[in-house]
Amino acid sequence: MFTGIVEEIGTVRDTVRNRLVVEARGVLDGTRMGDSISVNGVCLTVASLENHGFTVNVMPETLRRTNLGELRYGDQVNLERALLLGGRLGGHLVLGHVDxxxxxxxxxxxxxxxxxxxxxxxxxxxxxxxxxxxxxxxxxxxxxxxxxxxxxxxxxxxxxxxxxxxxxxxxxxxxxxxxxxxxxxxxxxGREEQRLTPEFLGEYGFKGAVDVG
Missing domain, CATH: 2.40.30.20 (Elongation Factor Tu (Ef-tu); domain 3)
Structure with a gap:
């Protein structure tokens, strides 16, 4: 989970197949393999760490649903590490699941x-x-x-x-x-409205004519 407060602007260094290599510095502090990082709002798992960046794997569904599939060498991306329990919530709760x-x-x-x-x-x-x-x-x-x-x-x-x-x-x-x-x-x-229908009441044992008006 994230806050939507960008920590750093990273630079794309490689986009081979489903792999994305990002040059960064600040977000590497305390980051380990397996941690989550938001890249342009997409929650991705760190697959490897380098001295000046990190690598993530991007699934085909993510490439179709987001703008990550359009990234090219040299493009800039917004980066944010996952929210720490007890940390400040400066923005709002962001899941990193792009709609x-x-x-x-x-x-x-x-x-x-x-x-x-x-x-x-x-x-x-x-x-x-x-x-x-x-x-x-x-x-x-x-x-x-x-x-x-x-x-x-x-x-x-x-x-x-x-x-x-x-x-x-x-x-x-x-x-x-x-x-x-x-x-x-x-x-x-939607569930509240469903409770008022004859079908819903019948499903839970209320048989016969039911006036829900």
Missing amino acids: GTGEVMSVVSEEDARIVRVGAPDRLMRYIVDKGFIAVDGVSLTIADLDDVSFAVSLVTYTMGSTTFGGRRTGDIVNLEVDILAKYVERLK
Whole structure:
């Protein structure tokens, strides 16, 4: 589990088949083989460690669902080590299980901030609410605005300088992970509604006509 507070920007050094080699320094501190590291918001297991980086294996499903399959030599990625029990939760709870990708629709400067609008599929927009959380390429961000097909986030100077957002442009593909709490609420709501149906009551022994209105 992660917080969405990026610790370091890493640089891709190899992308052979399902292997990703990332040059990094800060996130290597205390990291061992088998530990989890978030790479652009994707939770990956460290397969090997080098003096100036680490290697992870990326499954085909992950390559299809995220933007990791588009990475090339020299590309930059957001890195974060797994949250330590008792550590500060500066962002929000991020699992590192990317739900899908979105496309940067616009990048607009507004005084000291930068407003980035991202188009997202319907199946993810249903979980996005005004002033709620979302992880974009592993960065914990607050929704500043949204419509039926997209949402906007406001980036301060620090975020632009300490993450890959400083180089994001229109048309770029970004990883999205919606707030897990929204999924739990939907799941629980669905079960509550199910309890009110005749089929559900019949399944649990209540036979005959049942008025649930």
